[in-house]
Structures are given as C-alpha cells and as structure tokens.
Amino acid sequence: MYTGTLFIISAPSGAGKSSLIRAYLQQNNSYPAKVSISHTTREPRPGEQHGEHYYFVNSKQFESLIDKQAFVEYAQVFDHYYGTSIAEIDQSLLKGVNVFLDIDWQGAQQVRKKMPFAKSIFILPPSLPELENRLIKRGQDSQSVIQKRMQKAKAEISHYNEYDYIIINDDFDISLKALSSIITAASLEQPKQAMIHQPLFADLLSPN
C-alpha cells in the first residue's frame, strides 16, 4: 500500500503554481515530498542535469517506453515528447514520499484514469486582470505572447471542475497554508496512518 500521496497540481501560467510548490518543499514538513521528474526528448538547457531536472532520452527510447506502457501520462509538444513514468511515482509513494505532478488538464485526465487515487489541485488567480498583471511583471514575454498565454489560461481554467481542490492564490501565505493543509490532510487518512504507525495500532488494540 502507498503511504505517500500523489498530487496533480495544475494552474494557468502566472497563477503562482511553481512558487507555491517551491515554498512548500522548502518549509519544514512532517512527511517528505518531491516533484516528479519527467522524461523528455528535448535537449538539456544550460545547467539542466539528467535525473535532476529531467530524464533526457532520445525519441527511440521514449517511444519504447510508450510501447511498454511505462508512462502514467505523456504528450507531444511541438517536436518533443514529455512524460511521467509510473516507476518514478510508484517507488516514492511506496516509501511514503508525497509526489507532485506539475501537469496541465490533459495530463491530469490521463493520470486520473490510471491512478484514480491521485488528488488533484487547481490553482487559480484572483482575477483575469491580476493574472495578466503577473505575466507582465514577470517580464519574460512579449505582449503578443502574453495575449496567447491569457487565451490558454482561459482554456485551462475551464477545466477547474475536474479537480478535487481549488486554491485561489490571492495572498501567497494563505495559499501556501492551503496547499500545506491539503497535503497534511491526505497523510492523516486512516489507512495511511494505520500503515505508518503499525506498532502503535498493534499496541492499542492488544487484548491486554
């Protein structure tokens, strides 16, 4: 049985998902957690390490993994494959590590089919103008790219009702507490606690 929990985390670009996940991993948590490392066929960017940022593989290797049904979800974006291997998730969950899948609604749909026990979280901006503000402030994109991101954001947001939990990221600290609460609550589910604290339960239930 898994004592870790699988979390799908989706959000429109600019909602603050990456900052929230980073802040969560940096704080003091009762249970270990990690972001799942994806496989990809794209080239490593400067500073990216195999096994740390991605597992870098070639197309032939990736397609062979598809054939072996090794992925819980994968997608082809432009010329490159991206996917999450089942082995990557499975080993962590068995060890009691909570695993975050940072994927979009399409990936989320694939994961829910194969791993229905996954809990999914959707992070929303407090308004569309605020989302646009954040994309502008980030200073990464031209005005036309920002308009495309806004259109994509609205498409992403339309899938909010496929998710178990919603976090409206207005105040960062409140949102971080919200994310932490969802993760902590999942670890407190009775079957997981009974597994994690087996000796205590054996003791409490002993006839004498």
Next chain:
Amino acid sequence: MYTGTLFIISAPSGAGKSSLIRAYLQQNNSYPAKVSISHTTREPRPGEQHGEHYYFVNSKQFESLIDKQAFVEYAQVFDHYYGTSIAEIDQSLLKGVNVFLDIDWQGAQQVRKKMPFAKSIFILPPSLPELENRLIKRGQDSQSVIQKRMQKAKAEISHYNEYDYIIINDDFDISLKALSSIITAASLEQPKQAMIHQPLFADLLSPN
C-alpha cells in the same frame, strides 16, 4: 448545497479531544465553525444554559422529536436521552459554518448512514500508558473509574478503522495543526469553492 462541512470527532476519554476542539475554535480560522448543540433530557447542571450547552427538553418532547425523525443520531445513556437534531446541523452547513459533532463510535455510525458526506476524525493517544497517565493527572476520577475508562477506551479504539482521518495526539501543537489541516482541506474542495466564490468563477469563465 452545503458550503460548510460536517465533522464527526471521536476519541477515547483522555485523548485530548475537547482541548483540541476548544483550541481550534479559539484560533483565527478562515471559515466559521461551531460545536453542534445536543438535545438532552437530563437536568441542567449549575451554569449550563439552554441553547448554549444543550437544548434541555423533557422525555415527551424528546420522544416526539424521535417520532418526527428529527435526529441524525441519538442515544439513551442510563435514564437520559442525548441527540443531535438535523435542523441544528443543516442550518449551519447551509450558511458555510463547519459543524463538529462530539460523539462516540455508535453515534458516528448513525450519522454516517444519514449524512454520508460527513468527514470523521478519530483522535488517539500516543500509547495506552500515556492515556492512563492523562486520566490520572486530570484528577477527576477514582482508580476504579479510571480502570473502567481504560476498558471503554480500548472498546472505542477498536472502531478506529471506521473513521476517515486519524490524529495521534502526542504533541498538542502538531495535533492542532493536523485538525486545522483536515478542516481547511475540506473547505477547499472544488464544489464548495465554486459555490463560495461564484462571482469569481463567473468572471474567470466569461467568454471575453
């Protein structure tokens, strides 16, 4: 639809349930919460107020409420009835108030049948000797009453696996955070958030 959540909270005597609930209600919470007020046929003790500690009714009134199926759970303990009225819960949950039912495993079983959406939390001591220590320290009971409470505790604990969540109350502050996390996570469930923040969702999903 209910925007509040119904929580069943059970624990063996001495596990710290009442202190945890009290501390939760005294802290700053994002959503309002209250302990459900029970009906009872026993006499008020000095200082107990009708509508604050209990709804004090006579046996005839209580039995008439039973006939009207007004209770989500009730029990007869020695000569007195105790019960939780559906109206008491219903009105709070509709207003977005989280409601705590401080009841034992038998009451919990009745509530789950009638209100399967209730989330149930079981609070455990870190060990049986520690539970006994706490009962002794409390100084309320004679040695023979403590032995009876310990037997009753073991019977109560044997129902732990009927509950959704387990909190092992070793460190009080960690347990309070655990309780808060379960309650916060329930408020973040997507259907509740969609209901609470209807104008935001309408805005985010508007075509232009």
